[in-house]
Amino acid sequence: MSLQLTVHRGTQQIGGSCIEITHPHGDRIILDAGRPLDAPDGATGRLPASLDRSRPATVLISHPHQDHWGLVEELPPAWPIWTGSGSAKLIAITGDVTRRPFTRTFETWDSRSGPFAVGPFTVTPILTDHSAFDAYMLLVEGGGKRLLYTGDFRRHGRKSTLVDWMMARPPADIDVLLTEGTNLGSDKPVMSENELERDFVELMERTKGRVFIAWSGQNIDRTVTIYRAAKRTGRTLAIDLYTADVLDRISEGTGLPRAGFPNLKVIVTRGLRCNYRDQGREDFVKRMVPNGISAKRLEGSRNVVMLRRGLIRDYQSAGVVPTGDDALNFSMWRGYLSEPYHSEALEWCRAAGAEIAYIHTSGHASPADLRAFAASIRPKIVVPVHGVQWDGESHGFGMVRRLADGETMEIP
Numbered sequence: 230m231s232l233q234l235t236v237h238r239g240t241q242q243i244g245g246s247c248i249e250i251t252h253p254h255g256d257r258i259i260l261d262a263g264r265p266l267d268a269p270d271g272a273t274g275r276l277p278a279s280l281d282r283s284r285p286a287t288v289l290i291s292h293p294h295q296d297h298w299g300l301v302e303e304l305p306p307a308w309p310i311w312t313g314s315g316s317a318k319l320i321a322i323t324g325d326v327t328r329r330p331f332t333r334t335f336e337t338w339d340s341r342s343g344p345f346a347v348g349p350f351t352v353t354p355i356l357t358d359h360s361a362f363d364a365y366m367l368l369v370e371g372g373g374k375r376l377l378y379t380g381d382f383r384r385h386g387r388k389s390t391l392v393d394w395m396m397a398r399p400p401a402d403i404d405v406l407l408t409e410g411t412n413l414g415s416d417k418p419v420m421s422e423n424e425l426e427r428d429f430v431e432l433m434e435r436t437k438g439r440v441f442i443a444w445s446g447q448n449i450d451r452t453v454t455i456y457r458a459a460k461r462t463g464r465t466l467a468i469d470l471y472t473a474d475v476l477d478r479i480s481e482g483t484g485l486p487r488a489g490f491p492n493l494k495v496i497v498t499r500g501l502r503c504n505y506r507d508q509g510r511e512d513f514v515k516r517m518v519p520n521g522i523s524a525k526r527l528e529g530s531r532n533v534v535m536l537r538r539g540l541i542r543d544y545q546s547a548g549v550v551p552t553g554d555d556a557l558n559f560s561m562w563r564g565y566l567s568e569p570y571h572s573e574a575l576e577w578c579r580a581a582g583a584e585i586a587y588i589h590t591s592g593h594a595s596p597a598d599l600r601a602f603a604a605s606i607r608p609k610i611v612v613p614v615h616g617v618q619w620d621g622e623s624h625g626f627g628m629v630r631r632l633a634d635g636e637t638m639e640i641p
């Protein structure tokens with residue numbers, strides 16, 4: 230008997246990833262326990278039915294996006310859960326701010342950890358480039374076989390050299406490459422974060438008033454890009470308390486911008502202030518105040534201002550009104566605009582006659598980079614996950630073994 234591989238969920242969809250590797254001795258590793266992207270908020274009971282919860286297993290979470298960790302609270306309490314140390318902090322913050330404090334504790338690795346043992350397996354986390362901070366590929370060895378799971382990755386972000394480096398010195402003798410394929414079937418160009426920075430600089434230079442930007446506070450690459458563009462154009466970036474909290478928790482020992490940096494202010498809004506009070510974290514807000522700015526002072530400024538639906542009401546009650554001199558940039562996946570949560574910010578600015586821009590790049594590798602990566606790894610078999618176009622787009626990946634969700638394959 231050899232290692233067995235089961236993709237419980239992800240062979241036909243993006244998100245909700247859950248993959249099992251079973252050792253001939255019966256030990257099991259679960260790669261990710263993601264929440265399906267279409268699961269309604271608060272919905273429970275979404276773990277794949279094929280995942281046997283009656284036997285022990287160890288869970289490895291590749292990165293802090295909910296479509297990879299969002300179901301861990303439903304896993305058996307006895308199962309150890311591992312993830313990167315930065316990832317654990319970002320997952321905790323999501324629980325705190327949504328007022329659903331996280332009950333599970335994580336065992337953590339970091340980017341310098343090197344290989345560690347999980348029962349008869351050896352696991353090596355490999356830091357990679359993705360729109361999530363602290364994202365890893367995972368090399369799993371056991372039973373004489375070697376599997377590489379890409380998690381989510383790209384090759385055009387601020388950590389692209391990590392992927393280049395890995396392609397130049399690929400791990401040897403990979404039996405199975407489990408690879409994501411989010412962008413397969415799309416020909417939209419991917420831009421690097423440096424190219425985005427140039428476009429943000431141009432937008433900030435040509436805009437007379439404020440530049441509102443909607444982006445995810447956990448997309449640290451994007452925060453850095455926007456901060457750099459603001460600095461280069463002599464503007465001040467005003468982030469919300471949540472984004473300041475994210476930076477505060479992960480930036481220690483890094484060069485990442487945070488409260489106290491020049492050209493950076495934290496907008497202290499009523500809504501988030503109450504949220505932090507309810508979390509029992511008024512001390513955090515107090516700490517931010519010396520580098521804070523009230524929403525009122527955004528009026529008449531030329532700041533670069535973080536915007537999303539949850540902030541609009543606080544801005545409005547402080548008298549902040551967009552004008553035709555302002556601009557809005559939506560810096561997230563376009564598909565989100567079909568959700569009121571995201572479209573409201575856009576409409577608020579559009580109705581005022583502000584310029585609407587779209588400066589964004591994907592958090593995932595282009596089809597060309599996906600194929601180049603697979604070619605450089607030279608696995609015996611490629612098993613596709615995290616994509617919806619694999620059936621028509623699996624050419625150029627070498628020997629592809631297409632599994633169904635819940636189907637078990639023996640690794641030859």
Ligand SMILES: [Zn+2]
Pocket residue numbers: 243244294296297381615
């Ligand atoms: Zn994902």
Ligand SMILES: [Zn+2]
Pocket residue numbers: 292294359361381
């Ligand atoms: Zn992701």
